[in-house]
Amino acid sequence: MLLSEFLWADTQEELAKKLANPIAALISVPMQAEYDENFGPDEDGSRWKVNIQPVIPFSIGENWNVISRTILPVLDQEDMPIKGQSDSGIGDVVQSFFFSPKQPTESGWIWGAGPVFLLDTASDDNLGGEQWGAGPTAVLLKQQGQWTVGMLANHIESFAGEDDRDDVSATFIQPFLSYITHTKTTFSISTESTYSWENSDWSVPINFSVKQMLKAGNQLFQVGGGVRYWAESPDGGAEDWGLRLELIFLFPK
Numbered sequence: 001m002l003l004s005e006f007l008w009a010d011t012q013e014e015l016a017k018k019l020a021n022p023i024a025a026l027i028s029v030p031m032q033a034e035y036d037e038n039f040g041p042d043e044d045g046s047r048w049k050v051n052i053q054p055v056i057p058f059s060i061g062e063n064w065n066v067i068s069r070t071i072l073p074v075l076d077q078e079d080m081p082i083k084g085q086s087d088s089g090i091g092d093v094v095q096s097f098f099f100s101p102k103q104p105t106e107s108g109w110i111w112g113a114g115p116v117f118l119l120d121t122a123s124d125d126n127l128g129g130e131q132w133g134a135g136p137t138a139v140l141l142k143q144q145g146q147w148t149v150g151m152l153a154n155h156i157e158s159f160a161g162e163d164d165r166d167d168v169s170a171t172f173i174q175p176f177l178s179y180i181t182h183t184k185t186t187f188s189i190s191t192e193s194t195y196s197w198e199n200s201d202w203s204v205p206i207n208f209s210v211k212q213m214l215k216a217g218n219q220l221f222q223v224g225g226g227v228r229y230w231a232e233s234p235d236g237g238a239e240d241w242g243l244r245l246e247l248i249f250l251f252p253k
Contacts, residue, residue, distance in 0.1 A: 011252075012184040012213045013180070013184060015213060015220065015222075015250055015252060016180045016184050016186055016213050016222070017143055017148070017180060019186070019211075019222055019248060019250070020143070020148040020178045020180065020186060020188070021110060021141060021143065021148065021150075022055075022067075022069065022098075022139050022141070022150075022152055023057075023065075023067045023069075023098045023100045023110065023112040023139055024055075024057075024067075025057040025059075025065050025067075025102070026055070026057065026250065026251075026252060027055065027056055027057065027250075027251040027252070027253075028054075028055045028248055028249065028250050028251065029052070029053070029054045029055075029248065029249045029251075030051075030052075030053045030055070030246065030247075030248040031050060031051065031052055031053070031246070031247045031248070032050065032051040032053070032244060032245070032246050033048065033049070033050045033244070033245040033246075034048070034049045034050075034051070034228070034242060034243065034244050034245075035047070035048050035242055035243040035244075036049075036205075036228070036230070036238035036242040037238065037239075037240070037242070038238060038239035038240055039077075039079070039080050039081075039236060039237065039238055040079060040080060040081060040082060040083065040236050041082075041235075041236060042083060043239065044079040044083050045077065045078065045079040045080035045081070045083075046077070046078050046079065046080075047075065047076070047077040047078070047080060047238070048075070048076045048077070049073050049074070049075050049076075049091075050073070050074040050075075051071050051072070051073050051074075052070075052071075052072045052073075052074065053069065053070060053071050053072070054068075054069075054070050055067065055068070055069050055070075056068045059102075060099075062102075063101060063102055063103070064099060064100065064101060064102060065099075065100050065101075065102055066097055066098065066099050066100070066114070067097070067098040067100055067112060068095075068096075068097055069095075069096045069097075069098065070093065070094075070095050070096075071093065071094040071095075072090065072091075072093050072121075073090070073091035073092070073093075074089070074090055074091070075087070075088065075089060075090070075091050075127050076088040077126075077127075080126070081126065081236065085126065087124045087126045087127055089122070089123030089124050089127050090121060090122060090123045090127065091121070091122050091127045091128050092118060092119060092120060092121055092122050092127075092128040092129060092131075093118075093119040093121045094116065094117070094118055094119075094156075095116070095117045095119060096114065096115070096116040096117075096137045096154065097114040097115055097116075098112030098113060098114045098137065098138075098139060099112060099113060099114045100112030100113075104142075108142050108143070108144065109140060109141070109142050110140070110141050110142065110143070110150075111138070111139065111140045111141075112138065112139050113136070113137065113138040113139075114136075114137060114138075115134060115135070115136065115137065116134065116135055116136065116137035116154045116156060117132075117133070117134050118131065118132060118133035118134070118156050118158065118168060119132065120132050120161060129158075129161070129165055129166065129168060130161050130162040130165045131158040131160070131161030131162070131165060131166075131167065131168045132158060132159060132160040132161055133156040133157055133158040133159060133168045134156065134157065134159060135154060135155040135156040135157055136154065136155060137152070137153065137154035137155075138152075138153055138154070139151070139152040139153075141176075146179055146180045146181070147177075147178070147179055148176070148177070148178045148179075148180075149176070149177050149178075150175070150176055151173065151174060151175045151176070152172075152173075152174040152176070153171070153172060153173045153174065154171075154172045155170070155171045155172070156168055156169075156170050156172075157169050166198055166199075167198055168198070169196070169197040169198050170194055170195065170196050170197065170198075171194070171195045171197070172192070172193070172194050173191075173193045173194075173195075174190055174191065174192050174193070175190065175191060176188060176189070176190035177189050177190070183212075184212065184213040185210065185211070185212050185213075186210070186211045186212075186213075186222070186224070187209075187210055188207075188208075188209050188210075188211070189206070189207065189208050189209075190206075190207050191204055191205065191206050191207070191231075192204075192205055192207065193232075196234070199234060201234040201235075202232040202233075202234070203230075203232065203233050203234060203237060204230070204231040204232035204233070205228045205229065205230050205231070205238070205242065206228060206229045206230075206231055207226060207227075207228045207244060208226045208227055208228070209224055209225060209226030209244060209246065210224050210225070210226060211223065211224025211246060211248075212224060219249065220249075220250040220251075220252065221247065221248060221249050221250060222246070222247075222248040222250070223246065223247050223248075224245075224246045225243070225244060225245040225246060226243075226244050226246075227241055227242065227243060227244070228241070228242040228243070228244055229241055229242075230242065
């Protein structure tokens with residue numbers, strides 16, 4: 001094996017570990033395409049959602065980074081919220097900022113915390129909640145060998161918006177676990193649980209995915225996919241099984 005191949009293998013391993021860390025100092029543009037169905041009172045609705053999620057780190061001194069994480073959903077839904085109603089466009093943006101130490105703690109924990117914002121950016125009333133919100137967010141994780149384990153959480157309260165739409169008071173909890181093989185394949189499981197304090201209900205999709213690090217020319221990327229199972233959903237929400245496809249572009253310094 002050539003020296004360049006050894007260096008590329010080492011780069012793959014480090015980048016795969018950074019991608020398993022939501023607040024790594026790595027510029028990346030993840031795109032997640034999700035398909036879910038059985039929405040609505042008659043379970044006729046279906047939805048494709050593509051989350052465009054640029055992650056951009058900024059150094060703010062010798063010891064700290066601030067990590068910007070944006071979630072921009074692009075939606076295409078059929079027979080939602082009622083049969084015969086279909087819409088396509090942009091949903092509401094969720095913008096987070098994590099202030100994070102550049103080095104892990106002595107015991108190896110990586111953490112970050114900061115504000116999260118809900119932005120009323122939906123291109124159609126049916127694609128968003130017509131509310132503006134804000135709250136705290138935090139993440140805690142540990143990477144040991146080929147394993148990464150951690151949890152990301154936030155809470156959003158609406159403070160402005162249309163009076164005829166429901167207020168937002170939602171807690172999001174995302175525990176995650178991943179394992180990276182010697183071939184730089186990442187196996188992961190996570191839940192993305194949301195509790196609505198306004199409606200007193202849970203949305204709990206459980207995600208299983210497999211991703212592989214690849215290179216095309218000078219462009220590094222990770223590609224993969226998996227399934228999601230709705231363990232809990234509110235009335236009219238998605239049910240049973242769904243699909244997730246992922247493509248992540250990497251821009252290491």
